[in-house]
Amino acid sequence: MALRRPAPDGNGRRDCDPKKKRKEAEIFQALSSDPVDVAALRRMAISEGGLLVDEIRRRVWPKLLNVNTEDLPPPPGEDLRENNKDYQQVLLDVRRSLRRFPPGMPDEQREGLQEELIDSILQVLQRNPQLHYYQGYHDIVVTFLLVVGERLATALVEKLSTHHLRDFMDPTMDNTKHILNYLMPIIDQVNPELHDFMQRAEVGTIFALSWLITWFGHVLSDFRHVVRLYDFFLACHPLMPIYFAAVIVLHRAEEVLACECDMASVHHLLSQIPQDLPYETLISRAGDLFVQFPPSELAREAAQQQAERTAASTFKDFELASAQQRPDTVLRQRFRDRLRAEERAKSLLVTKPRTNRFVKLAVMGLTVALGAAALAVVKSALEWAPKFELQIFP
């Protein structure tokens, strides 16, 4: 169960694999070209094996995030831990995060890293008062700390927090909740039976919450898998983790369908993530889904999901007895069928003969290269959410 950090000698072993060696050479070529070929680096981070080893990650991650390693933020001042509203919570969470550190690590070294972790988190928060700490943020920061060290980790995490993680760091989790609303529409596109089963079970999407807001750092025990996923997510659109979450659920469709159709059973099954997932296959599948059903297309449905679900749940809350459930269910089902038929018709138009992976990856690289534009898509999608909240809770 314990997590493993790639041993330093792992760098020696990769020489045996000609494919990896070739990839490594390509990465170094992209790094040394002037200007740095960031698009190529993105493709490398996404394609099989990702960035291979931590030594490469240390050089490529800053490029993916457009962080200048020559100009890092100054070390924190003495007063960092004083007057910080999040200090107590960060302290509690970091102290309990023993599992994130390599198992053989001497206590003293681990404790030193934990102190660095606290400082790194607090420094980002201090420099960006608009950001709010959430439990799970420490799982992300620790990954950067273990790979690139405190100074650079702080810079990378700061960039990440103001971009990819921005929505999770709002004063409330409403936007996070809304991003989770993308999960079911993606599943629906691929496996409507599974989607309907999960809706019937009313499992919700909270089982995927820790996956999303920690980029799976909280639930995967093998550190190599965590960093492989981070390569992928750093190179992609901020919504990619939710596509990856959907791919995991889809991968386990049979297990889910065999489960009792109630919230507890399905939630329990899904929240226990298998540790032996075929990561490379799932990564390329998530990439395919992203290209086929980009967030802009799912935005409307995700908003719909919100309306439908909120309406359904408030109905239920008022109606503890089950007597009136049935007509409601029927209506909801009909409504969904109609929506789905429309979606199908639309997707038939959109889904052209499947493009080959290389083009898809290039498209993805492009999407991300747009950066701010891609984020604008997310932000505009999020504008849907508050309206529905207002309708329900005036």
Next chain:
Amino acid sequence: MAAAVAEVESSLELSLPGGGVPGFLPPARSRIFKIIVIGDSNVGKTCLTYRFCAGRFPERTEATIGVDFRERAVDIDGERIKIQLWDTAGQERFRKSMVQHYYRNVHAVVFVYDMTNLASFHSLPLWIEECKQHLLANDIPRILVGNKCDLRSAIQVPTDVAQKFADTHSMPLFETSAKNPNDNDHVEAIFMTLAHKLKSHKPLMLSQPPDNTVHLEPAAKPAITCWC
């Protein structure tokens, strides 16, 4: 972890036959009591639920993100009952927008504070108020648990103060420790007491069948019925 998982798997297995076949009354489904456990961060919600479901103190726990689920099947007066514990995140932002979903259809609420942390005790009125807003029924059993009583020298919440508070809110108070091995049975006793109370008060709370199956069992509560 393994113990908890095995526990859950065995209980799920037993309840599977017959489940999901429309129009078919499943043979003797075990009843389910759904209990939500809430309270500030680091008061020991995960340890308490783990202790009850796995029978021991977990070696190391981490911050709970969102909601975790643990389950244990118990035998009460010859009846097999599944106790589902929903272990929630303590950080305020989670409870504000994430946890509501889990208040639905709960049969009991366990409020937890840390006896060595006065602030966690002072947060209780907030938790109680929030719980009131989410639960439409007032008669749902609620209990108050002070955790970490083994840390005697560090205790900040005196028993008499806690008892007074519990009385004001008409809840029974239990002081315990999920960790202290001498207190082995106490956590067990707390949840079992609650289960007994639920069993005697809610005779028809059956496990929820899927929405689209025919309901043969009586509704849980007399409600405004309208078969339109």
